[in-house]
Amino acid sequence: MSNKRIWITGASSGIGSELALQLASVGHTVVCSARGEDKLQALALQAAESSGEIIPMAYDVTEDSKTAFVTEQLKSLVGGLDMMIICAGRCEYVDNAKLETDLFRRVYDVNVFGAVNATTAALPLLEESAANADRSREVGKPQIVAIASLSAVTGLPRAEAYGSSKAAMIYLFNTLRLDLQKRIDVTVVNPGFVATEMTKQNDFPMPFMMQPAEAAECIIKGVAKRKLTVNFPLRLWLSLKLPSLIPAVWYRWLGPRLVRPENGQQQP
Numbered sequence: 130m131s132n133k134r135i136w137i138t139g140a141s142s143g144i145g146s147e148l149a150l151q152l153a154s155v156g157h158t159v160v161c162s163a164r165g166e167d168k169l170q171a172l173a174l175q176a177a178e179s180s181g182e183i184i185p186m187a188y189d190v191t192e193d194s195k196t197a198f199v200t201e202q203l204k205s206l207v208g209g210l211d212m213m214i215i216c217a218g219r220c221e222y223v224d225n226a227k228l229e230t231d232l233f234r235r236v237y238d239v240n241v242f243g244a245v246n247a248t249t250a251a252l253p254l255l256e257e258s259a260a261n262a263d264r265s266r267e268v269g270k271p272q273i274v275a276i277a278s279l280s281a282v283t284g285l286p287r288a289e290a291y292g293s294s295k296a297a298m299i300y301l302f303n304t305l306r307l308d309l310q311k312r313i314d315v316t317v318v319n320p321g322f323v324a325t326e327m328t329k330q331n332d333f334p335m336p337f338m339m340q341p342a343e344a345a346e347c348i349i350k351g352v353a354k355r356k357l358t359v360n361f362p363l364r365l366w367l368s369l370k371l372p373s374l375i376p377a378v379w380y381r382w383l384g385p386r387l388v389r390p391e392n393g394q395q396q397p
């Protein structure tokens with residue numbers, strides 16, 4: 130197994146920390162970022178128990194001015210990058226169609242501008258790896274992995290901010306894939322419901338809920354195949370995708386059933 134240098138944002142809990150542990154356990158060197166440094170240190174210790182290497186690097190992805198510093202920090206920690214996984218995310222719901230600019234700004238700051246900031250920090254190192262492809266390391270083309278969401282497949286109640294931020298992410302990374310195609314592969318990942326801190330706030334049914342370990346396995350498998358898009362679980366993807374192909378079916382018939390009379394609902 131080749132040893133890739135991987136950077137994960139949003140790695141202090143949930144899907145990100147599980148990805149970090151699984152990738153470290155098979156020999157990759159994983160730099161883990163989030164705002165909470167204590168959790169990152171604990172994760173590094175947990176990985177070390179099974180001889181995995183996780184290197185904590187505290188970083189708030191909303192700090193626009195830090196990107197050049199982060200590039201240097203990554204370079205000094207691991208010398209370069211073969212993969213980045215953008216997992217930092219924030220979910221807030223809109224109640225009763227009351228759109229608040231501040232709420233949108235908080236969600237977009239992490240999910241959209243945070244993704245732009247982290248990618249800006251990693252790109253010089255990924256480009257460098259692509260240019261100096263060292264065949265003996267057998268790591269292949271560098272990769273960008275963006276964790277979006279199945280919530281962006283179609284309109285869902287209360288997901289005006291979160292779902293649209295994930296839709297923006299999908300467009301952003303699909304487009305970046307075209308512009309980087311010769312040098313860097315891009316995989317967009319759309320998970321359904323995963324049992325993490327993020328979904329703890331959900332007080333509505335979450336069909337086909339997965340555990341973080343299972344979600345991380347799906348992501349790692351899809352990324353190893355260099356898939357363009359990884360959607361899971363299949364049953365939830367089909368339940369959202371098929372009706373979305375006939376908008377009248379979703380928006381006039383199925384979608385309205387998800388809206389609770391008094392307050393909102395939904396959300397992968």
Ligand SMILES: NC(=O)c1ccc[n+]([C@@H]2O[C@H](COP(=O)([O-])OP(=O)(O)OC[C@H]3O[C@@H](n4cnc5c(N)ncnc54)[C@H](OP(=O)(O)O)[C@@H]3O)[C@@H](O)[C@H]2O)c1
Pocket residue numbers: 138139140141142143144145162163164165166188189190191215216217218219220239243276277278279319320321322323324325326327328397
């Ligand atoms: N759980 C689901 O059902 C589900 C479904 C679809 C997509 N997703 C996506 O999967 C990703 C991981 O979510 P999760 O479910 O694992 O949730 P989680 O356990 O709440 O993890 C979110 C991670 O993002 C980090 N983060 C938040 N704001 C940040 C910031 N400003 N800068 C850097 N890191 C930040 C958090 O750490 P700190 O708070 O310490 O910074 C944490 O490590 C998110 O992008 C989410 O949208 C989740």
